[in-house]
Amino acid sequence: xxxxxxxxxxxxxxxxxxxxxxxxxxxxxxxxxxxxxxxxxxxxxxxxxxxxxxxxxxxxxxxxxxxxxxxxxxxxxxxxxxxxxxxxxxxxxxxxxxxxxxxxxxxxxxxxxxxxxxxxxxxxxxxxxxxxxxxxxxxxxxxxxxxxxxxxxxxxxxxxxxxxxxxxxxxxxxxxxxxxxxxxxxxxxxxxxxxxxxxxxxxxxxxxxxxxxxxxxxxxxxxxxxxxxxxxxxxxxxxxxxxxxxxxxxxxxxxxxxxxxxxxxxxxxxxxxxxxxxxxxxxxxxxxxxxxxxxxxxxxxxxxxxxxxxxxxxxxxxxxxxxxxxxxxxxxxxxxxxxxxxxxxxxxxxxxxxxxxxxxxxxxxxxxxxxxxxxxxxxxxxxxxxxxxxxxxxxxxxxxxxxxxxxxxxxxxxxxxxxxxxxxxxxxxxxxxxxxxxxxxxxxxxxxxxxxxxxxxx
Amino acid sequence: xxxxxxxxxxxxxxxxxxxxxxxxxxxxxxxxxxxxxxxxxxxxxxxxxxxxxxxxxxxxxxxxxxxxxxxxxxxxxxxxxxxxxxxxxxxxxxxxxxxxxxxxxxxxxxxxxxxxxxxxxxxxxxxxxxxxxxxxxxxxxxxxxxxxxxxxxxxxxxxxxxxxxxxxxxxxxxxxxxxxxxxxxxxxxxxxxxxxxxxxxxxxxxxxxxxxxxxxxxxxxxxxxxxxxxxxxxxxxxxxxxxxxxxxxxxxxxxxxxxxxxxxxxxxxxxxxxxxxxxxxxxxxxxxxxxxxxxxxxxxxxxxxxxxxxxxxxxxxxxxxxxxxxxxxxxxxxxxxxxxxxxxxxxxxxxxxxxxxxxxxxxxxxxxxxxxxxxxxxxxxxxxxxxxxxxxxxxxxxxxxxxxxxxxxxxxxxxxxxxxxxxxxxxxxxx
Numbered sequence: 001x002x003x004x005x006x007x008x009x010x011x012x013x014x015x016x017x018x019x020x021x022x023x024x025x026x027x028x029x030x031x032x033x034x035x036x037x038x039x040x041x042x043x044x045x046x047x048x049x050x051x052x053x054x055x056x057x058x059x060x061x062x063x064x065x066x067x068x069x070x071x072x073x074x075x076x077x078x079x080x081x082x083x084x085x086x087x088x089x090x091x092x093x094x095x096x097x098x099x100x101x102x103x104x105x106x107x108x109x110x111x112x113x114x115x116x117x118x119x120x121x122x123x124x125x126x127x128x129x130x131x132x133x134x135x136x137x138x139x140x141x142x143x144x145x146x147x148x149x150x151x152x153x154x155x156x157x158x159x160x161x162x163x164x165x166x167x168x169x170x171x172x173x174x175x176x177x178x179x180x181x182x183x184x185x186x187x188x189x190x191x192x193x194x195x196x197x198x199x200x201x202x203x204x205x206x207x208x209x210x211x212x213x214x215x216x217x218x219x220x221x222x223x224x225x226x227x228x229x230x231x232x233x234x235x236x237x238x239x240x241x242x243x244x245x246x247x248x249x250x251x252x253x254x255x256x257x258x259x260x261x262x263x264x265x266x267x268x269x270x271x272x273x274x275x276x277x278x279x280x281x282x283x284x285x286x287x288x289x290x291x292x293x294x295x296x297x298x299x300x301x302x303x304x305x306x307x308x309x310x311x312x313x314x315x316x317x318x319x320x321x322x323x324x325x326x327x328x329x330x331x332x333x334x335x336x337x338x339x340x341x342x343x344x345x346x347x348x349x350x351x352x353x354x355x356x357x358x359x360x361x362x363x364x365x366x367x368x369x370x371x372x373x374x375x376x377x378x379x380x381x382x383x384x385x386x387x388x389x390x391x392x393x394x395x396x397x398x399x400x401x402x403x404x405x406x407x408x409x410x411x412x413x414x415x416x417x418x419x420x421x422x423x424x425x426x427x428x429x430x431x432x433x434x435x436x437x438x439x440x441x442x443x444x445x446x447x448x449x450x451x452x453x454x455x456x457x458x
Numbered sequence: 459x460x461x462x463x464x465x466x467x468x469x470x471x472x473x474x475x476x477x478x479x480x481x482x483x484x485x486x487x488x489x490x491x492x493x494x495x496x497x498x499x500x501x502x503x504x505x506x507x508x509x510x511x512x513x514x515x516x517x518x519x520x521x522x523x524x525x526x527x528x529x530x531x532x533x534x535x536x537x538x539x540x541x542x543x544x545x546x547x548x549x550x551x552x553x554x555x556x557x558x559x560x561x562x563x564x565x566x567x568x569x570x571x572x573x574x575x576x577x578x579x580x581x582x583x584x585x586x587x588x589x590x591x592x593x594x595x596x597x598x599x600x601x602x603x604x605x606x607x608x609x610x611x612x613x614x615x616x617x618x619x620x621x622x623x624x625x626x627x628x629x630x631x632x633x634x635x636x637x638x639x640x641x642x643x644x645x646x647x648x649x650x651x652x653x654x655x656x657x658x659x660x661x662x663x664x665x666x667x668x669x670x671x672x673x674x675x676x677x678x679x680x681x682x683x684x685x686x687x688x689x690x691x692x693x694x695x696x697x698x699x700x701x702x703x704x705x706x707x708x709x710x711x712x713x714x715x716x717x718x719x720x721x722x723x724x725x726x727x728x729x730x731x732x733x734x735x736x737x738x739x740x741x742x743x744x745x746x747x748x749x750x751x752x753x754x755x756x757x758x759x760x761x762x763x764x765x766x767x768x769x770x771x772x773x774x775x776x777x778x779x780x781x782x783x784x785x786x787x788x789x790x791x792x793x794x795x796x797x798x799x800x801x802x803x804x805x806x807x808x809x810x811x812x813x814x815x816x817x818x819x820x821x822x823x824x825x826x827x828x829x830x831x832x833x834x835x836x837x838x839x840x841x842x843x844x845x846x847x848x849x850x851x852x853x854x855x856x857x858x859x860x861x862x863x864x865x866x867x868x869x870x871x872x873x874x875x876x877x878x879x880x881x882x883x884x885x886x887x888x889x
Contacts, residue, residue: 065737160785164699170691171700174713174759177752181723184730247500254497267501274508276871278813280842281511281864284849288861289514319507326504352490373718380720382816383842387849407722407816414729414820432726436719443718 001127002061005134009053012138016045016145023149036155044155045145047162049138056137060130068126069093072119077111185436188429195423196224201430203227207393207404209413209424224427226434228393232310232403236385237378239314239399244321245371251322252329257355268327275323283387286316291388294400303400306390311399313388317381321374328370332363332453365453372446376439382407406435512868519861525650525663526613527602528575528639532556532584536596544589549581561635572635577604579664602646604663607855609636613645616854627854653862657829658844662855665848667863669830673743673823673838674812680747680834681754681811686804688751689758690793696759697766698788717756724753725820733821741822741837749817754807761803765796770889798885802878809874813867815842841867 021042028034034041073081073093081089092112099108099116100123108116148155193201204225251271255264291312298305336359344354360367390402391412413428473479533555538548557573558564564572580603587601588594604610608627611617613636623630639645656666692713700706728749732738738745769792777787793800818824824843831838839847841863848860 062736156783160783163785164695167691167695167699170688171695171709171759173688173692173752174709174716174755177727177755178712178716180731181719181727184727185723188730247503250493250496250500251504254494254501258494258497267505270505270508273872273875274504276809276875277511278815278842278867278871280813280815280845280849281515281868284845284860284864285511285514287849288518288857289510319504319511322500322504322507326500350486350490352493353486355493356489376718377720380722382720382722383846386816386819387846407720410722410726411816411819414725415824429726429730432723436723439718439720439723440715443715447714447718 001124001131002057005057005131008131008135009050009057009138012053012135012142013046013050016049016138016142017042019142019146020045020149020155023146024155027149027151032151034151035153036157036159040155040159041149041153043159044148045142047159048145049141051162051166052141053134053138057130057134060126060133064123064126064130068119068122069097071122072096072115075118076115080109080111181436185429185433188426189433192423192426192430195426196430200224201226205395207409209409209427224423224430226406226431228395229404229406229409229431230434231395231397232389232393233379233405233407235310235397235399235403236314236317236389236405237375239311240317240321240378241371241375243315243318244325244374247318248322248325249329249367251326252333253355253360255326256330256333257351257359271323271326274319275327277320279320279381279383280387282316282320283384286312286384286388290315298400305400306402308388308390308402309400310389310403313385314399316384316388317378320381320384321378324377325370325374328373329363329367332366332370333359335366336362365449369446369450369453372442372449376442376446379405379442380407380435380439382411386411406431410435515861515864515868518858519863519865521614521616522653522855522858522862523650524614524647525652526605526610526645526647528605529600529602529644529646530556530560530576530580532599532601533559534584534588534594534597534599539588539595541592541595544585544592547585549585552584553581560639564635568631568635571629571632574632575605575609575636575639577606577663578661579604579659602648604652605636605645607662607853610663611854612636613640613647616858653859654866658827658839658847660826662851662853662859665856665859667841667844667866669827670839670841670844670863672830673746673840673843676743676831676834676838677747677750677840678808678812680744681750682804682808684748684751685754685758685807689755689804690762690800692755693759693762693766694788694793697763698792699784713756713759716752717760721753721814722816722820724749725817727752728817728821739835739837741825742835743823743831743838743840744834745821746818746823746840747834749821750811750814753814753817754811757807757810758800758804761807762796762800765799765803766792768799768889769795795887798881798887802882805874805878805881809871809878812871812874813842815846818843819846841870 021038024034024036024038024041028038073089081092084092095108096112096115096119098105099112100119201224204223205227206223206225207228208223255267259267291307291309294309294312295305295307333355340358340362341354344358345351349357385405385408389405389408391404391408392402393404393409394401396403410428410431413424413431532552534552535555538551538555540547553576554569554573557576558569561569561572583603584599584601587599605613608617609632612619612628612633617626617628619633628636636645652664652666654666654671655668656664657669659665696706696709700709728745732745732748733740738748773791773795774787777791778784782790818840823838823840824847825837825839826847827837827839845860845863845867848856848863
């Protein structure tokens with residue numbers, strides 16, 4: 001039915017274009033002087049039919065299931081929902097929906113079958129109503145647009161106004177998604193903090209969300225303390241940065257000042273490949289190569305190395321961050337005006353001295369900004385740690401131990417289980433809010449440093 | 459000017475052979491030398507990591523590009539196979555008979571062990587062959603079927619035959635049976651097309667990437683169809699029409715910050731908004747594509763704006779000069795000229811989006827699916843989530859399959875990047 005609605009809309013749009021264009025052509029052939037080109041008359045009708053039609057169809061599709069389900073649920077025989085909590089009601093709702101979809105498991109109660117039939121009927125009539133509404137509206141719009149055609153009609157202005165509106169809408173999608181992120185995180189987090197006090201979440205030292213599956217153990221036991229999880233994220237991030245920052249900086253410095261152009265043209269794209277490798281590949285590399293070798297090495301040295309270590313995750317994350325840092329360093333060094341370097345060289349400094357004493361200090365703000373962005377990437381990075389770090393939260397700073405991170409917990413809490421009424425699922429959103437706030441602060445700070453520094457030389 | 463004479467005197471008298479001076483110069487040069495060494499070592503380390511990663515993935519992955527097969531003759535007796543009820547026929551019994559025919563001198567237990575050489579999917583392959591050609595009923599079907607994973611591993615030399623029997627997944631009798639098949643020339647190891655054409659399976663020898671390819675294809679379609687027009691629209695507005703005011707500044711700050719939000723947060727957004735609020739189907743490429751579109755939107759907007767900016771103002775002025783409206787200038791002249799840059803940026807953004815895993819895991823695109831999705835509204839997997847599923851599977855055969863899948867993913871990425879570079883080279887204009 002939805003397909004039919006789209007088809008009707010499409011046909012109406014094309015018809016509107018054709019009709020208006022032909023009408024405009026007719027005026028032109030009759031010797032009239034048109035204000036706008038005939039194609040604008042056509043486009044005016046097409047946009048006037050198409051845009052509202054699309055909006056109506058999408059809004060209808062988004063709202064129809066909820067409204068129909070709600071009407072069916074409210075029409076259930078009195079008493080069957082008494083004493084059930086929200087989760088059980090939504091289960092019944094899901095069962096009715098699946099029966100209506102033709103999947104009957106076991107022998108449901110007759111009232112559920114009745115409700116399913118009712119749901120199917122109402123959905124069908126709602127879909128039919130959509131088609132009728134779209135057809136009527138499209139026809140009305142085609143007629144209206146056709147009535148506007150005249151020699152003096154400023155079709156181009158109308159079209160351009162509508163296009164501009166569309167473009168403004170496109171550019172606000174970035175704002176909408178930010179709002180969407182904030183709202184969804186905030187709403188679910190509020191639900192979470194209704195179950196688990198905020199101070200316990202922020203300052204608790206134990207993270208054992210799996211316990212909360214059992215209803216009688218929900219919350220109140222300090223099982224949602226986020227400190228060990230954050231410590232894990234910080235530990236992995238520190239390991240990654242201690243490796244990636246020096247390597248990345250040296251590589252950036254070399255590429256910027258010392259490398260011949262042939263080396264540059266080979267090395268830079270190759271490093272870009274390293275930056276473009278999906279992080280799941282690094283994660284698999286960690287469990288395939290890095291972790292077993294670390295264990296073997298640990299055995300030789302007599303150290304106890306757990307199968308999943310912060311070190312393995314940090315190492316692979318470092319590989320991911322090296323090209324990021326080196327290209328940032330390269331860019332920051334290139335942004336320093338050449339006159340500074342030339343002056344230093346003219347005074348007799350070697351290229352190494354020029355780099356270390358003139359260019360590098362001048363580029364430090366940009367480089368610091370880049371490192372901060374790397375920090376936020378390391379904290380937000382998910383797949384490497386999901387595969388290479390553990391899932392048990394431990395308060396440790398031993399890099400050879402297994403740790404868990406904020407992102408790992410978000411993923412493990414949400415894989416498979418999406419009932420939105422238990423603290424386990426909601427905890428993922430609380431962690432997500434935390435992650436969002438932390439990375440946002442770092443990003444804003446880093447971007448500000450980078451921009452401020454750039455302005456200095458521009 | 460006595461001062462100057464003096465200074466030129468000192469310069470003339472500067473002793474260039476002074477050992478202290480030479481020492482200083484040497485020290486300074488040495489410092490520079492070590493700086494260079496540090497740079498070379500760092501770059502070699504980075505490139506070495508890349509080489510190590512690719513080579514270790516290739517070393518474990520290339521074995522999955524072949525699959526050990528065994529040629530068997532299956533007697534399709536009319537007693538067990540009923541043409542009218544082909545799906546209800548006794549295929550297990552048929553396979554049993556085929557194994558018994560291959561090993562006439564084994565007892566019942568031995569036959570049961572020997573039957574494990576064949577993949578569990580062999581009976582379905584036989585069934586499908588009979589469906590395709592019902593005249594086989596009553597005759598004998600000669601067919602190549604995959605061997606099960608432990609024997610595949612053994613044939614590829616990944617199982618050490620000298621390990622104690624109780625520590626192997628194949629016992630000595632099975633090895634004997636397998637070797638006798640090999641001696642009879644029944645074992646072959648052709649290219650593993652199943653890796654690309656099969657859907658997922660619990661059995662490594664049957665598992666393939668078809669579902670993942672189709673899922674990723676739908677993902678890219680949805681992502682492209684949404685992110686490209688919206689990205690272009692937003693970029694044109696911000697670059698060409700937006701007044702410089704608070705609103706457009708706010709939009710720009712938003713776009714820059716969105717580009718740096720961790721992708722897992724977008725997964726949370728999709729879970730809360732697309733799945734819970736709009737009730738879109740869980741695990742479907744539609745939801746995944748919408749999420750990836752949001753993730754790649756900032757990149758596309760930034761690339762498009764750069765491409766629009768690169769079109770020289772003279773083009774705009776010329777078009778305005780002959781009476782075009784501002785929108786006509788943009789849509790008739792500036793945008794077509796900027797299109798190569800836009801497409802390059804979009805393809806690179808898509809290449810990035812194709813490897814995103816975390817948001818797809820959160821919206822449930824990691825379900826085990828034995829058939830490929832028919833529409834973007836069906837539950838599906840994508841290449842990265844398939845890799846994640848396989849990496850989590852305990853069977854030995856999935857290790858090499860995971861590496862092989864990663865190699866396939868990397869090949870696709872290299873191809874997309876190559877396409878972007880080609881586009882840039884072919885159509886880029888320098889003004």
